[in-house]
Amino acid sequence: MGYVAIKGGEDAISNAEILVDYYRVKDATDPIEIDQIRTQFRLLVDKIMGEGSIYAPEHAAIALKQVEGDVFESAFILRAFRATLRRNYYSEVIDTDNMVVERRISSAFREIPDGQILGPTRDYTQRLLHPNLAEETFGSIEKFLEDFEAGAILENGNEIPKYSRVVDLLRKEGILRAVEDNESGRLVDITREAVKFPAPRSAALQMLARSETGGLMCLAYSAQRGFGSAHATVGEMRVGKVKIAVKDSKGRTRSIGRIKVTEAEMLSRIHVPHKDKVPYLSLGYGLCFGQNETKAISMGILDRTMRSDGDAPSEAQEFVLYHTEGVESYGFTNHLKLPHxxxxxxxxxxxxxxxxxxxxxxxxxxxxxxxxxxxxxx
Amino acid sequence: MIFDDDLVLCECDLEPLKSFVEDLEKQHSVEVIQEPGICLTMIKAEDSLEHQQFFLGEALTTECEVSVDGTAGVGLCLGEEPVRGYCIAVIDGVNRLRGETPENVSEFIQSQRVVLEEREAKEQALVKKTRVDFKLMEQD
Structure with a gap:
């Protein structure tokens, strides 16, 4: 299909741009501070950073404010912002083994080395509306913080616990193994190299890490419901902070800060074609910026399904990767509103x-x- | 150790860092070679079983370069933090002057490390309260 450009309408377009800003503030309420968005909408900020593919909490909060909370648009803006900057550094491989954990659970094992830590979660709470939040004041927040923080009991001085991996137990037993396939292990950067299918796993993981959470969940859910071969279990999911280190211009390795990530190790059984071979478990891997458990779990499921031979949507690499790319799909869907x-x-x-x-x-x-x-x- | 010297400077409160660097500026001649500016760091990750490396995404980074008594110092930190980037560069330059970290810098970093470790430990203590031991229905 060919496209023919339009012209004109400049005044209306710039007026529309001002009008949408007017709608953002026309009720003349107090301006929302960026720090308030960054801290009190932390999960939303995390989601946008993941989909915008740039870890920049403050800028994600600004994007959210700018577009009145539209998640797709915010991610789009962050991607555009990212495109204006030079990439001067590549980090060392981040070490999730040494994550400062604030949450780690396993649904595969009840008892795990170093224990399960529920951390900040709403998984076990009733989804009831708390109307009293409408009356929240700075005073009530301070009181809550004071009371809650008073309960912090330092047992081992300032020692920060390190948690061994749950799936290491299965790996040592020989039940958990790498998938036996001939997939390319080449490290590809999809922002520098056009994706060709079948894409190397590195490209697939990078695309999943920046994909749209809802799209990922939709396909991962379809695989769990039977449209695909996935019957995944959370071997371990952990949320916490990891250190980022780079080589500076003098060639020295330097820490430049920490970022929060969610990591999901999804276990699923690998069926082997020959009778004399023993089935085994393997891992679908999910990792994303911030605390975004739905995304990490879905990514882990789809990492596994895309490496299987079935013909369900979740098993078709091109289908999964192209259609969960949020900025592309959002852009295409919304371009339908433009003059045709x-x-x-x-x-x-x-x-x-x-x-x-x-x-x-x-x-x-x-x-x-x-x-x-x-x-x-x- | 979680908080190495660089990480301490990246995460400590800005005010004490600024004030410490202001003192250093009085003792040394500091010239800005590269103004603090933002750029990107691509973050490399790998899956935990097959160790397949991949790029997770980028992180906003501030970089700055100064000369301290003629010795280059480089400042790097996550986020858009021009003041912190400059301060880290000055401290780096001071450290590189004699090839070792001077005592006053070590003392400052150690004092900030203690603050950060206490803060982290306090949060970990709160997190630890959510440690769970689920029982099966047939168990007591």
Missing amino acids: YVTFQSGLNNLRQAMDRRKKEMDKWRVGNMTRDDFKKK
Whole structure:
């Protein structure tokens, strides 16, 4: 399909841009501070950073404020912001073994080394609305913080616990193994190299890490429901902070800060084709910015399904990776609102010509009041 | 150790860092070679079983370069933090002057490390309260 550009409308477009800003503030309420968004909407900020593919909490909060909380638009803006900056550093591989954990659970094992830590979660709470939040004041927040923080009991001085991996137990036993396939292990950067399918796993993981959470969940859920071969269990999911280290311009390795990530190790059984071979468990891997458990789990499921041979949507690598790319799919869906006058008119003309042809054809057969269709019926 | 010297400077409170660097500025001649500016760091990760490396995404980073008595110092930290980036660069330059960290810098970093460790430990203590031991229905 060809496109024909439009012109004109500059005044209306710039007025619309001002009008949407007017709608953002027209009720003249107190301006929301960026720090308030960054801290009190932390999960939303985390989600946007993941989909925007840039870890920048303050800028994610600004994007959210700018577009009145539209998640897709915020991620789009962050991607655009990212595109204006030079990439000067590559980090060392982040070490999730040494994560400062604030949450780690396993649904595969009840008892795990170093224990399960529920951490900050709403998983076990009733989804009831708390209308009293409408009355929240700075004073009530301070009181809550004071009371809650008073309960912190330091047992081992300032020692920060390190947690061993749950799945290491299965790996040592030989039940958990790498998937036996011939997939390329090449490290690809999809922001620098066009993706070709079948894509190397590194490209797939990078695309999943920046994909849209809802899209990922939709396909991962379809695989769990039976449209695919996944029957995944959370071997371990952990949320916490990891250190980022880079080589500076003098060649020295330097820590530049920490980021929060969610990591999900999804266990699923690998069926082997031959009777003499023993089935085993393998891992689908999910890792994303911030605390975004739905995304990490879905990513882990889809990492596994895309490496299987089935023909369900969740098992088709190209289908999964292209359609969960939020900025692309959001952009395409919304471009449908932009003028398509010429293309639509061209289609309409074709339809009219087809109708004319049909009418002329029918007129050839007309005898008195009888049409071609009347003859056919007889 | 979680908080190495660089990480301490990246995460400590800005006010004490600024004030410490202001003192250093009085003792040394500091010239800005590269103004603090933002750029990106691509973060490399790997899956925990097959160790397949991949790129997780980028992180906003501030970089700055200064000269301290003619010795280059480089400042790097996550986020858009021009003041912190500059301060880290000055401290780096001071450290590189004689090839070792001077005592006053060590003392400052250690004092900030203690603050950060206490803060982290306090949060960990709160997190630890959510440690769970689920029982099966047939268990007591």
